[in-house]
Amino acid sequence: MRLMRLSRTAATALLLSLVLAACAPMNVQRSPAELAAVQSAQTLARQGQFDQAAQAYLDLAGQYRGHADSYRLAAAEAWRQEGQIERAAPTLADIKRERLSGDEPLRFDLLRAEMALAQHDNATALRLTTQPNVTVPAALQLRLLELRARAMLASGDTWGAARTRVQMDDQLSGFDHAQNRQQILDLLTKLGVAPLRNRAAAMKPGDRMLPWVNEALSQLGVTVAQPPPELQQAVGTLLPGADANVREGYKVPAQVALLLPGDGNYAAASTSIREGFFAAYIDAGRNHAPRPSVRVYDSHGTPDGAVQAYQQAVSDGAKLVVGPLTRTEVSAVFGLAQLPVPVLALNHPDDRQLPAGDASEFGLLPETEGAQAADHMIERGARKAYVVISDDDFAQRAAKAFKAELAARGGELAGMVTLPTGASNYADAIAALHAPVAATITATPSDTSPADASTSPSGATASPVASDGSGIFISMRAPQARLLLPQLRIARVNLPVFATSHAYEGSDDVAANSDLNGLEFCDAPWLFDAQPGLPNHDDIAAQLPAARGGGARLFAFGMDAWNLVPYLDWLRAHPGSYMPGASGQLAADQFGRVRRVLIWAQFQNGLARPLGGSLQMDDMPSTAPPASMPAPASPSSSSGGFEPITQPITG
Numbered sequence: 001m002r003l004m005r006l007s008r009t010a011a012t013a014l015l016l017s018l019v020l021a022a023c024a025p026m027n028v029q030r031s032p033a034e035l036a037a038v039q040s041a042q043t044l045a046r047q048g049q050f051d052q053a054a055q056a057y058l059d060l061a062g063q064y065r066g067h068a069d070s071y072r073l074a075a076a077e078a079w080r081q082e083g084q085i086e087r088a089a090p091t092l093a094d095i096k097r098e099r100l101s102g103d104e105p106l107r108f109d110l111l112r113a114e115m116a117l118a119q120h121d122n123a124t125a126l127r128l129t130t131q132p133n134v135t136v137p138a139a140l141q142l143r144l145l146e147l148r149a150r151a152m153l154a155s156g157d158t159w160g161a162a163r164t165r166v167q168m169d170d171q172l173s174g175f176d177h178a179q180n181r182q183q184i185l186d187l188l189t190k191l192g193v194a195p196l197r198n199r200a201a202a203m204k205p206g207d208r209m210l211p212w213v214n215e216a217l218s219q220l221g222v223t224v225a226q227p228p229p230e231l232q233q234a235v236g237t238l239l240p241g242a243d244a245n246v247r248e249g250y251k252v253p254a255q256v257a258l259l260l261p262g263d264g265n266y267a268a269a270s271t272s273i274r275e276g277f278f279a280a281y282i283d284a285g286r287n288h289a290p291r292p293s294v295r296v297y298d299s300h301g302t303p304d305g306a307v308q309a310y311q312q313a314v315s316d317g318a319k320l321v322v323g324p325l326t327r328t329e330v331s332a333v334f335g336l337a338q339l340p341v342p343v344l345a346l347n348h349p350d351d352r353q354l355p356a357g358d359a360s361e362f363g364l365l366p367e368t369e370g371a372q373a374a375d376h377m378i379e380r381g382a383r384k385a386y387v388v389i390s391d392d393d394f395a396q397r398a399a400k401a402f403k404a405e406l407a408a409r410g411g412e413l414a415g416m417v418t419l420p421t422g423a424s425n426y427a428d429a430i431a432a433l434h435a436p437v438a439a440t441i442t443a444t445p446s447d448t449s450p451a452d453a454s455t456s457p458s459g460a461t462a463s464p465v466a467s468d469g470s471g472i473f474i475s476m477r478a479p480q481a482r483l484l485l486p487q488l489r490i491a492r493v494n495l496p497v498f499a500t501s502h503a504y505e506g507s508d509d510v511a512a513n514s515d516l517n518g519l520e521f522c523d524a525p526w527l528f529d530a531q532p533g534l535p536n537h538d539d540i541a542a543q544l545p546a547a548r549g550g551g552a553r554l555f556a557f558g559m560d561a562w563n564l565v566p567y568l569d570w571l572r573a574h575p576g577s578y579m580p581g582a583s584g585q586l587a588a589d590q591f592g593r594v595r596r597v598l599i600w601a602q603f604q605n606g607l608a609r610p611l612g613g614s615l616q617m618d619d620m621p622s623t624a625p626p627a628s629m630p631a632p633a634s635p636s637s638s639s640g641g642f643e644p645i646t647q648p649i650t651g
Helices: 008-022 032-046 050-063 065-081 085-094 104-118 122-129 138-154 158-171 174-191 193-202 210-219 264-287 303-315 327-334 366-379 393-408 427-434 478-490 510-516 537-543 551-573
Strands: 255-260 293-298 320-322 343-345 360-362 384-390 412-419 440-442 470-475 497-499 520-523 577-580 585-588 593-597 599-604 607-610
Touching (some): 065 085, 122 138, 158 174, 255 264, 255 303, 412 427, 470 478, 478 510, 510 607, 551 577
Parallel strands (some): 255 320, 343 360, 360 593, 384 470
Antiparallel strands (some): 577 585, 585 593
């Protein structure tokens, strides 16, 4: 379990820099002949002829005793780069450590540690890589940490090995980065659920290991708490200089590929996402923002189709790939041995793997809504929660995240009920809410008619929390919620009710939604024009069917798929930064996952209205740069994709 060695070019450059330091005079003047011989050895190493370079350094050690130990060290390092460190053993034995200077003693110890690991002398390797009060040059930090991690693992300290590899995480890139991350998770998952939970419980929120422990628990099938990201600084608000012509963080690649299924079960969703993407793309041009050319590729909704579309996009010159859309497609693309072009996947893989290399993930996850519902309830003073959900997959996932976050925030789960599809009388289920915490009771379908909706009040404002700090969390679609809430009132259950976005169908229907009065739910801000700087929702919905009703959230999601393109690198490189998006405030975590912070709305007099007004913050600009930009390139389409969109999309 070790990192892949540096590429031969990088390794050669590192070796040469160390050798140059090794050949610094130790109060001994070097002759022209010695300098020429050193240059010859360096040339051999630069050409990748490490075996010959090692022999040349040994010849130097035999001829010039003033630098003999430095030359022996350089020879041993050359053999290591050749992958034959065992040949260096006799040479290392001849080196007198006290005769070395600068960083040479540390390099000597690292070679001895690597040799000890090869000889299964784990104690010596651990001692040599954990010496206190040792100054480690930047060029040697990764090598020291890797050897320390290997020594810890070989000595049985799995946690220490994982923690050491986490220290390496932000110093790696490419394949080494992906491999190291997988090794971290492999080490942590070996510890098991109970030890990881105990460690997580003892950690403070800012502990660098906490996200890794939670990720390992997730890979072990445990639903962990998901506190919302900290939103400290919006992108696009700072100018790097008085003459700057773009806002800080704005950067677009020359060509972008959009991978979406063109037909089948995902065609309708793809249409909303695609039209949202290009609506935001076109809107960015109103300030003459620089924009890339865009080509759309049909991924066919299959793993093979997604891989072929990605490879074709790369071949066509794409510098960023947005998509694919389905979980299986994302897993297939992430599973490629190499991703030569960065990816912004529009979902999360179904095998829980981390984004690879420069890949990022962005999705509309029910877990996000469940966790933020728990946070919202706690902030409103409802620390005791009753959970009522449908038997849909999204509801089950939202409920698991809700319970995990509720527990992490010190709340109490007072009861849980699942309502199966087909039930219309929920009297027994409502009564079951008072059952023990661990019980999950399924209501029996009944032909009894639902309660008379006329008992619903005509309007509501932010509901007061019950005197005992109780509230109800629901996750179900609107028709089922319209059945449930009147029956809660008939049963005189007058607790505030909080829901995921599924309770709102995306458009106003006063007659139908009067039964939902008082219900608070989280949702995308664009549906309520609650995020300044974005195109008006009603104006676009009036023109585009794909932006109406249930498609509105996917349309907002597509808008953000474009809005993320110029700021994706900035978000990943600047923790705490966020982008004011159509589907929420968007921030990237350390794993490359774009997370959403949603707004809260409430049904009042049959209309869904945001709570707390808009998301205007400190003169928030639009996501586009100011109006001093050259004209943008227009989007195009691949031969196997959709037709190019070169003007505002119409119905």
